[in-house]
Amino acid sequence: MPTREHLIYNPARECMSRDELRAWQGARLAETVKREYENVPMYRARMDDKGVKPEDIRSVEDLKYLPFMEKTDLRDYYPFDLLASPRSEIVRIHGSSGTTGKPIVSGYTANDVEVWSEMMARTLTAAGCTKEDIVHVSYGLGLFTGGFGAYQGANRIGAMVVPMSSGNTQRQIMMMKDLGSTILCCTPSYATYLGETIREMGLVPGRDLKLKAGCFGAEPWTEEMRLRIEELLGVDACDIYGLTEIAGPGVAFECLEKHGMHINEDHVIAEIINPATGEQLPYGESGELVFTTITKTGMPMMRYRTHDICTLTDEQCACGRTLARMGRITGRTDDMLVIRGVNVFPSQIETVLVSTHGVAPHYMLIVDRVNSSDTLEVQVELTEDMFGDTIGHMEAVRKHITNQIKSVVGIATKVSLVPPKSIPRSEGKAKRVIDKRKL
Amino acid sequence: MFIKQISVFLENKVGVLREVSELLGRANIDMMALAVADTQSFGIVRIIVKDHEIDPALDILRANGYIAKVNNVICAEVQDKPMGLASLLAIIEEAGLSVEYMYSFLRGSTGGRARMILRLSDGQKGLKVFDLHGIRVLEQAEIDAL
Numbered sequence: 001m002p003t004r005e006h007l008i009y010n011p012a013r014e015c016m017s018r019d020e021l022r023a024w025q026g027a028r029l030a031e032t033v034k035r036e037y038e039n040v041p042m043y044r045a046r047m048d049d050k051g052v053k054p055e056d057i058r059s060v061e062d063l064k065y066l067p068f069m070e071k072t073d074l075r076d077y078y079p080f081d082l083l084a085s086p087r088s089e090i091v092r093i094h095g096s097s098g099t100t101g102k103p104i105v106s107g108y109t110a111n112d113v114e115v116w117s118e119m120m121a122r123t124l125t126a127a128g129c130t131k132e133d134i135v136h137v138s139y140g141l142g143l144f145t146g147g148f149g150a151y152q153g154a155n156r157i158g159a160m161v162v163p164m165s166s167g168n169t170q171r172q173i174m175m176m177k178d179l180g181s182t183i184l185c186c187t188p189s190y191a192t193y194l195g196e197t198i199r200e201m202g203l204v205p206g207r208d209l210k211l212k213a214g215c216f217g218a219e220p221w222t223e224e225m226r227l228r229i230e231e232l233l234g235v236d237a238c239d240i241y242g243l244t245e246i247a248g249p250g251v252a253f254e255c256l257e258k259h260g261m262h263i264n265e266d267h268v269i270a271e272i273i274n275p276a277t278g279e280q281l282p283y284g285e286s287g288e289l290v291f292t293t294i295t296k297t298g299m300p301m302m303r304y305r306t307h308d309i310c311t312l313t314d315e316q317c318a319c320g321r322t323l324a325r326m327g328r329i330t331g332r333t334d335d336m337l338v339i340r341g342v343n344v345f346p347s348q349i350e351t352v353l354v355s356t357h358g359v360a361p362h363y364m365l366i367v368d369r370v371n372s373s374d375t376l377e378v379q380v381e382l383t384e385d386m387f388g389d390t391i392g393h394m395e396a397v398r399k400h401i402t403n404q405i406k407s408v409v410g411i412a413t414k415v416s417l418v419p420p421k422s423i424p425r426s427e428g429k430a431k432r433v434i435d436k437r438k439l
Numbered sequence: 440m441f442i443k444q445i446s447v448f449l450e451n452k453v454g455v456l457r458e459v460s461e462l463l464g465r466a467n468i469d470m471m472a473l474a475v476a477d478t479q480s481f482g483i484v485r486i487i488v489k490d491h492e493i494d495p496a497l498d499i500l501r502a503n504g505y506i507a508k509v510n511n512v513i514c515a516e517v518q519d520k521p522m523g524l525a526s527l528l529a530i531i532e533e534a535g536l537s538v539e540y541m542y543s544f545l546r547g548s549t550g551g552r553a554r555m556i557l558r559l560s561d562g563q564k565g566l567k568v569f570d571l572h573g574i575r576v577l578e579q580a581e582i583d584a585l
Contacts, residue, residue: 417448
């Protein structure tokens, strides 16, 4: 039984029977694979390698014959070599961190923007958003998908959008109060920070603020954080999931049951695989999440390995949706970190350090969460080349490295210069990260 | 002329300064002047030793994992009385130079004279200006003889 009233944006799609859904998926998959094979040399080559032809792919069961895609493929075919539509049909670019210096980008056709907007409209509706609502968007509006995703979804519903983007917390709160924002979209750590600041300002949610729900994502969080945010802001805190490669936020979303995120399976097919063997695992088992897009035309993705670890379930949800749900992300199969909603790979930072004159390739990343906000300290071993006799010189060196990292990774870090050989050397794979966050 | 100074990078943590002092002390190296500059995360210790002790000092420090470098500083005399330092600084300022750091060199300061170790924004120009104003600058040989 539902524990409360549920709003569903597109019941015809979100509540179709599993059989109907599978038939829908099979047909869209076949179309997409054909498009990929015919338009993208990389897909053709990979499929030829495996001896798979587009006509071999007729149903969801055939998915397992297709090759996997990795984030490195987006780097290697950057920026436009994976487009499955003519360049002139691409109406939008979004991007996120790559594993080295360059970002990865995804190209969207008008169709893809619509698909994504639909996903986010469902996401917001599931959190209780209607056209009467005021949606406060504190995700960054830019190359990062967060802000645009929330904006488009709210637009689709016809709600009022307040595109605040990130930063300037006092002003965010003032606008939230003055306009009477009802739905908040931001990272869970920023939601906590907003909540704490609201309390410090002496404001009382419910009296001074009208927030009722929030869609929080772009970084992993816990049930404890959910309770904290709900208490601080007086909202229902719903988890959302997404990635630029697949669309953006809204690939999966929680309903007010808050019991796993519904995957927009009429647009993407989710699989769980054994990360070591690539073999498909049954629902309920923990493994690596893999997505295949079946309605995108700009830059469709075939069996894209997210490296996120979670489980899937297709048990019927009390909200009425039949869409399968994914559990919380419990880890990564690679060394990617999520810092204040931004994906960071240690290899990106390494690229910066080795290309900075005089800097040794020995570094350690220390991640922590201070006052609800992630911090990243980059410890860099000092070399004689970097050492100057004045504090001014040393600060300039530190500043230079900080700026270089910021320009590549996109986030502010605290660079610490440490004595040579003070970072432990390891025999095998170097341990580059100490994550002190309790997630 | 300039004199030589050793600068050592220190992590800002308990015991590092003691270790540096011990390393040099055990090698019987006499620190004639020393100054510590610190920030929240690191420090720089600057040391004056006699010329022939510079290389042994660097070897010991580097062998123990320290980053150390030799650089040129000026050792200038001022009158050891109120306004003595102020008049030296006025000369520096008038010449359009700035002091990057400064500390006092106590050894052998006699006859109403005090010695200051200085690093200026432009050391060569500083030496010329001091010469012009009759500020006495110590040579390395004089330091070594102290």
